Amino acid sequence: FSPLTLVRKSFAQIFQPSLSIATLHDGVNLDQASASTTTLDPLVVCGPSGVGKGTIIGRFLSETNAFGFSVSHTTRDPRPGEINGIHYHFTSKPLMESLLGQDYFLESAEVHGNIYGTSWQALYDVQKAGKKCLLDIDVQGVQRLKTIPPRESWKPRYIFIAPPSPEVLESRLRGRATENEESLQRRIRNARDEIEYGLEAGNFDAIVYNDNLEKAVEDFRIAVHKLYEM
Numbered sequence: 001f002s003p004l005t006l007v008r009k010s011f012a013q014i015f016q017p018s019l020s021i022a023t024l025h026d027g028v029n030l031d032q033a034s035a036s037t038t039t040l041d042p043l044v045v046c047g048p049s050g051v052g053k054g055t056i057i058g059r060f061l062s063e064t065n066a067f068g069f070s071v072s073h074t075t076r077d078p079r080p081g082e083i084n085g086i087h088y089h090f091t092s093k094p095l096m097e098s099l100l101g102q103d104y105f106l107e108s109a110e111v112h113g114n115i116y117g118t119s120w121q122a123l124y125d126v127q128k129a130g131k132k133c134l135l136d137i138d139v140q141g142v143q144r145l146k147t148i149p150p151r152e153s154w155k156p157r158y159i160f161i162a163p164p165s166p167e168v169l170e171s172r173l174r175g176r177a178t179e180n181e182e183s184l185q186r187r188i189r190n191a192r193d194e195i196e197y198g199l200e201a202g203n204f205d206a207i208v209y210n211d212n213l214e215k216a217v218e219d220f221r222i223a224v225h226k227l228y229e230m
């Protein structure tokens with residue numbers, strides 16, 4: 001039977017823990033399964049709000065085709081211009097709640113009354129396109145991810161982005177001007193514990209300090225290349 005049959009079969013068995021990426025990857029030579037699996041391991045990027053994750057990731061992704069973002073599910077309403085399946089999988093709250101009760105999401109979070117989640121399928125979709133999935137996850141999310149037993153598609157690398165100091169973090173958050181004072185104070189309060197966890201030995205595979213942006217992007221690039229032996 002053709003490789004395509006294999007691919008379809010694999011999707012039907014999406015929750016099978018030992019699913020091989022080789023069978024998910026259209027056109028891949030199945031004999032090279034072991035060689036192709038590690039190259040698609042996901043990358044989890046974490047750091048306190050305002051540290052510059054989005055900025056660094058944006059710069060990094062603009063220079064590489066090796067990584068891609070997954071499409072998240074959300075219960076929030078689409079904004080003008082947002083397309084279902086491209087920007088988000090827009091999902092009703094009852095359906096989302098039912099999916100949360102199954103092993104459908106690798107991570108989920110409630111933000112301002114809306115539920116967001118990254119499904120295993122979304123991760124597989126990125127891998128199927130031959131890319132490593134880059135996930136921007138908060139510290140609590142990372143702590144939950146670490147409880148997931150490794151599976152063929154889930155052997156992530158973890159990078160923490162740290163601010164040069166709490167004062168600089170606060171001034172960046174203020175400079176971004178996206179938060180009201182209450183939200184800003186909450187982010188700053190949370191940041192203390194998040195930074196402590198991030199800098200603790202063994203919690204992350206690499207730590208990148210975002211002081212000078214150019215240097216941080218370069219350090220991020222170097223860390224990724226090391227972690228993936230690229």
Ligand SMILES: Nc1ncnc2c1ncn2[C@@H]1O[C@H](COP(=O)(O)OP(=O)(O)OP(=O)(O)O)[C@@H](O)[C@H]1O
Nearest residue numbers: 048049050051052053054055172176210211212213
């Ligand atoms: N090295 C840097 N020097 C100065 N300003 C920076 C630097 N890196 C990022 N910034 C600025 O800091 C602000 C926060 O950055 P960004 O939005 O990327 O943070 P984030 O970690 O993605 O935040 P959140 O988790 O809240 O989405 C932005 O205004 C950004 O332009």
